[in-house]
Amino acid sequence: MNKVIVFLDCCYPEYVHLDPTLSLKLMQLNATGQSEEAHASISGSQFLKYVMQAFTSRANGGTCKDLDCKCGELLNGDFITLDDLRSYINTHIKSKSLTGILLHQQLHNINEKDIILCFNYKHPVKFEFTLAWLGSLELTVTACVFPEEFKDDFTQLKQLKHVLTSKFMGETI
Numbered sequence: 001m002n003k004v005i006v007f008l009d010c011c012y013p014e015y016v017h018l019d020p021t022l023s024l025k026l027m028q029l030n031a032t033g034q035s036e037e038a039h040a041s042i043s044g045s046q047f048l049k050y051v052m053q054a055f056t057s058r059a060n061g062g063t064c065k066d067l068d069c070k071c072g073e074l075l076n077g078d079f080i081t082l083d084d085l086r087s088y089i090n091t092h093i094k095s096k097s098l099t100g101i102l103l104h105q106q107l108h109n110i111n112e113k114d115i116i117l118c119f120n121y122k123h124p125v126k127f128e129f130t131l132a133w134l135g136s137l138e139l140t141v142t143a144c145v146f147p148e149e150f151k152d153d154f155t156q157l158k159q160l161k162h163v164l165t166s167k168f169m170g171e172t173i
């Protein structure tokens with residue numbers, strides 16, 4: 001390992017100091033400044049939710065938790081860079097989906113190539129469900145669900161049942 005990537009969303013976040021003898025590369029992106037308090041909802045850090053959404057956007061079909069948001073169009077390259085992520089986060093700050101965020105970053109030993117955070121995985125990650133009526137193979141129906149459609153909690157099967165019912169029945173529940 002030679003690159004450390006840090007995301008902090010906490011009150012008064014400090015900049016990470018690495019041992020200079022290790023010659024590590026450092027990229028740090030904080031949701032607030034060192035003298036500012038963080039803002040979080042009862043469900044956790046909204047900042048980190050959008051960071052994770054950015055990293056999984058293409059695999060989730062480019063969807064956003066915000067209706068009518070076109071942020072998926074910002075992430076079309078083969079890689080996601082720190083600049084891409086900052087633009088993605090700032091888009092949601094401008095649309096007021098993210099509030100109380102003022103990005104601060106620290107870079108150490110970073111050159112142009114190092115600015116890449118990750119591959120932008122382009123193959124959709126989705127689950128396929130098949131509804132089959134007993135005794136009638138002709139009435140089999142298949143539907144695909146992206147994890148993003150589960151909303152914020154992947155452990156809630158109730159949400160999945162609503163999504164699947166809507167897809168199988170062709171109507172919004």
Ligand SMILES: [Zn+2]
Nearest residue numbers: 064066069071
């Ligand atoms: Zn969005």
